[in-house]
Amino acid sequence: MSGKPGGDILSGTMSSRSTAVAVLAGLLASGCVIVPITIESYDPDCRVVTRHMELKTVQLAAFNSCNGQNCDAAVLAALGVTAVSIVVSGSIVVVGNVVYWAVHRADCPLQPVGT
Secondary structure, eight states, X not given: XXXXXTXXXXXXXXXXXXXXXXXXXXXXXXXXXXXXXXXEEEETXXXXXXXXXXXXXEEOOOOOSOOHXXXXXHHHHHHHXXXXXXXXXXXXXXXXXXXXXXXXXXXXXXXXXXX
């Protein structure tokens, strides 16, 4: 024990600075979701349009004013939605890019050497 107020790591309370940082981080992430998008480009060697997926951040809403426990709950919910959207959208992008890669390989087989 350090003998100072708030000096004990296990004191069970957060400093006002830590609380402010946590709330600010939540507010910056609030109302955002991560969505998969498909990008098309042209492959001149195969003369086909190729596709790949990327992740994009979209802001749905922002917290203009809130206070008390309702604000805490809203920030936690927003962080949860953002985290879930990252996992789900990331999985969609990985699977989608594998499929697009396979389609591209089928549409543009490697040319034999010497031809």
